[in-house]
Amino acid sequence: xxxxxxxxxxxxxxxxxxxxxxxxxxxxxxxxxxxxxxxxxxxxxxxxxxxxxxxxxxxxxxxxxxxxxxxxxxxxxxxxxxxxxxxxxxxxxxxxxxxxxxxxxxxxxxxxxxxxxxxxxxxxxxxxxxxxxxxxxxxxxxxxxxxxxxxxxxxxxxxxxxxxxxxxxxxxxxxxxxxxxxxxxxxxxxxxxxxxxxxxxxxxxxxxxxxxxxxxxxxxxxxxxxxxxxxxxxxxxxxxxxxxxxxxxxxxxxxxxxxxxxx
Amino acid sequence: xxxxxxxxxxxxxxxxxxxxxxxxxxxxxxxxxxxxxxxxxxxxxxxxxxxxxxxxxxxxxxxxxxxxxxxxxxxxxxxxxxxxxxxxxxxxxxxxxxxxxxxxxxxxxxxxxxxxxxxxxxxxxxxxxxxxxxxxxxxxxxxxxxxxxxxxxxxxxxxxxxxxxxxxxxxxxxxxxxxxxxxxxxxxxxxxxxxxxxxxxxxxxxxxxxxxxxxxxxxxxxxxxxxxxxxxxxxxxxxxxxxxxxxxxxxxxxxxxxxxxxxxxxxxxxxxxxxxxxxxxxxxxxxxxxxxxxxxxxxxxxxxxxxxxxxxxxxxxxxxxxxxxxxxxxxxxxxxxxxxxxxxxxxxxxxxxxxxxxxxxxxxxxxxxxxxxxxxxxxxxxxxxxxxxxxxxxxxxxxxxxxxxxxxxxxxxxxxxxxxxxxxxxxxxxxxxxxxxxxxxxxxxxxxxxxxxxxxxxxxxxxxxxxxxxxxxxxxxxxxxxxxxxxxxxxxxxxxxxxxxxxxxxxxxxxxxxxxxxxxxxxxxxxxxxx
Numbered sequence: 001x002x003x004x005x006x007x008x009x010x011x012x013x014x015x016x017x018x019x020x021x022x023x024x025x026x027x028x029x030x031x032x033x034x035x036x037x038x039x040x041x042x043x044x045x046x047x048x049x050x051x052x053x054x055x056x057x058x059x060x061x062x063x064x065x066x067x068x069x070x071x072x073x074x075x076x077x078x079x080x081x082x083x084x085x086x087x088x089x090x091x092x093x094x095x096x097x098x099x100x101x102x103x104x105x106x107x108x109x110x111x112x113x114x115x116x117x118x119x120x121x122x123x124x125x126x127x128x129x130x131x132x133x134x135x136x137x138x139x140x141x142x143x144x145x146x147x148x149x150x151x152x153x154x155x156x157x158x159x160x161x162x163x164x165x166x167x168x169x170x171x172x173x174x175x176x177x178x179x180x181x182x183x184x185x186x187x188x189x190x191x192x193x194x195x196x197x198x199x200x201x202x203x204x205x206x207x208x209x210x211x212x213x214x215x216x217x218x219x220x221x222x223x224x225x226x227x228x229x230x231x232x233x234x235x236x237x238x239x240x241x242x243x244x245x246x247x248x249x250x251x252x253x254x255x256x257x258x259x260x261x262x263x
Numbered sequence: 264x265x266x267x268x269x270x271x272x273x274x275x276x277x278x279x280x281x282x283x284x285x286x287x288x289x290x291x292x293x294x295x296x297x298x299x300x301x302x303x304x305x306x307x308x309x310x311x312x313x314x315x316x317x318x319x320x321x322x323x324x325x326x327x328x329x330x331x332x333x334x335x336x337x338x339x340x341x342x343x344x345x346x347x348x349x350x351x352x353x354x355x356x357x358x359x360x361x362x363x364x365x366x367x368x369x370x371x372x373x374x375x376x377x378x379x380x381x382x383x384x385x386x387x388x389x390x391x392x393x394x395x396x397x398x399x400x401x402x403x404x405x406x407x408x409x410x411x412x413x414x415x416x417x418x419x420x421x422x423x424x425x426x427x428x429x430x431x432x433x434x435x436x437x438x439x440x441x442x443x444x445x446x447x448x449x450x451x452x453x454x455x456x457x458x459x460x461x462x463x464x465x466x467x468x469x470x471x472x473x474x475x476x477x478x479x480x481x482x483x484x485x486x487x488x489x490x491x492x493x494x495x496x497x498x499x500x501x502x503x504x505x506x507x508x509x510x511x512x513x514x515x516x517x518x519x520x521x522x523x524x525x526x527x528x529x530x531x532x533x534x535x536x537x538x539x540x541x542x543x544x545x546x547x548x549x550x551x552x553x554x555x556x557x558x559x560x561x562x563x564x565x566x567x568x569x570x571x572x573x574x575x576x577x578x579x580x581x582x583x584x585x586x587x588x589x590x591x592x593x594x595x596x597x598x599x600x601x602x603x604x605x606x607x608x609x610x611x612x613x614x615x616x617x618x619x620x621x622x623x624x625x626x627x628x629x630x631x632x633x634x635x636x637x638x639x640x641x642x643x644x645x646x647x648x649x650x651x652x653x654x655x656x657x658x659x660x661x662x663x664x665x666x667x668x669x670x671x672x673x674x675x676x677x678x679x680x681x682x683x684x685x686x687x688x689x690x691x692x693x694x695x696x697x698x699x700x701x702x703x704x705x706x707x708x709x710x711x712x713x714x715x716x717x718x719x720x721x722x723x724x725x726x727x728x729x730x731x732x733x734x735x736x737x738x739x740x741x742x743x744x745x746x747x748x749x750x751x752x753x754x755x756x757x758x759x760x761x762x763x764x765x766x767x768x769x770x771x772x773x774x775x776x777x778x779x780x781x782x783x784x785x786x787x788x789x790x791x792x793x794x
Contacts, residue, residue, distance in 0.1 A: 146388075154552075157558065165559075172666035172668075228540045229541060230544070235428060242375065243380055252300070254532075256300040
């Protein structure tokens, strides 16, 4: 009500114009006073955004819309942030090859530079989580494997399986295996929650804990096959399969051999 | 006489003088057993049981069945300083810090899987060949008892380490106990000494696993084998083999050598598996906490069908008089297994009731000659297999790019549709094989050799079967259907003509409708004839 009354005031228009001019003017003078190096960075950034926009228009807009506003078959990308783009495009999930249940990891179509351009373009649309710099992920130094394992079993194993081998979700969707995934992409997946995955904000799992989770995944990946062939690390199903094929098969073959009459 | 022979003789007579063992040994060491590979399936189970006793005893030296919370500081770094139960910590200790511990654990677990698989194939052999018929009904019941206890023993065994997977299994077992109407929650509280998971359950199942059940196993296996000894082993039909004899080799030396050798082969295969293939990697599962779960949690295969049934059950619940009845767990978890195992146990009695056959049988049936029994067996197997598939639906879904819902719906319908189809197909196959037997007895084997007679006529030479082969293919009895008159001579309704009587008559009729085996006259008539 109060706002409306203010807006109906006859001085409202002129006052707003003056305020706007003042803001723009002072912002311009500050910007022109910046050192030249930063100026080129900004312009480089805007070139990157432009490049990203061009790639976007060619490769992504048919589904995500000309302004990344989304469509019937694809979500809006406004506000998803550079991290989401880096994850989806960097792991080859986007652009999608087929419209089946969910985008699968494959060989990336865009190279690192193009991915960065796309990320910059999407980030320019609205603020969102930034691309994770792999050098900032000091999981090898700061992570704690045992803590990571506990966090993983509490938060991740229910979908990704106890050894991060992946698991089934409803209606053909699945939680993919985490073997061989770049630490940067694991981190980005946690902060952006791609596809069926929930988002794990820094309040739920702190950045330090995320590093521990990455360290545990990497330790599970590089763990030697203790006790012999790992049989896919999917639990008793493959064990049962092995006993009914190789184990019992061999023993029955021996029984047949033992019961063969000597010739 | 050599010096050594003299010593051996002295020892033997010393023992014989005091125990009279010579007569007993002479009688029993020469006991004859028939020779067939399918008679050695039960042996696999027996030998893996021995392996289980040996490796299990080794494991008890270090295993601590306690749910006391401890902080791990053993060798396995990814779990260092994690809080866990003493049973989990001691299993990690066995796996990483006891020399040969992991190998023994893996041998123990692989032997358990072989034990159960061997019991199942042994049971199938006994079922499909009719070895359960009089006088062996009691041994059949003991066998069913061993199978049932084996499932329980295996479940308790892999529940002991208190890892994330086994804790999940115990949680489901608790749910099944709770699903028993009215008394379920009291029973669960009784078993767990309070709320789940408590800290008494693992110590309790430990003593059941290492003392109570193995004791019962030993007793039942002893009776099982003594009955085989006393009733003598069945044999496949063939020339010279009668209901009144046993054709085969003596225990000493032939079977002593074969059985002894087979034991070491079973041990060898189990040890090989234990050495090269990882089983139940509990360090990867992590310690059990009720708040955690892994995708693709599965039981071992012999429980998989049960898990599959529970997974496919639709969510049905009834609330009445302050009680909840969870049909979705009660039906797949208790009622269906109850029906299956009761039916299996009673089958010898049901079959003899239908056929009216009260005779002793020591000659086995060829499965094709009893089409309804064979078809029933195949049908039950397909039921189990479909349930088992659903038990692994999540792993199947991810590895074959299928949807878990699709597999569930396939098995929900398949459970009712596939077994009857399997029954019909198996029965047709049996009858076709009977027809093929008849054909080959009457007309001989087609040699593919064409002969031109001097008159210009072409003939294919049929090679006649030997009399022994003919005997084997035609010796089986084909009893006629039971005549069940609905009225007796006085015109009063016979007792047997009620619903039960009609059912019995129809089933007996179905059993009797077979392809007639050629009679001796028919075979003789055509002897030497080329067709």
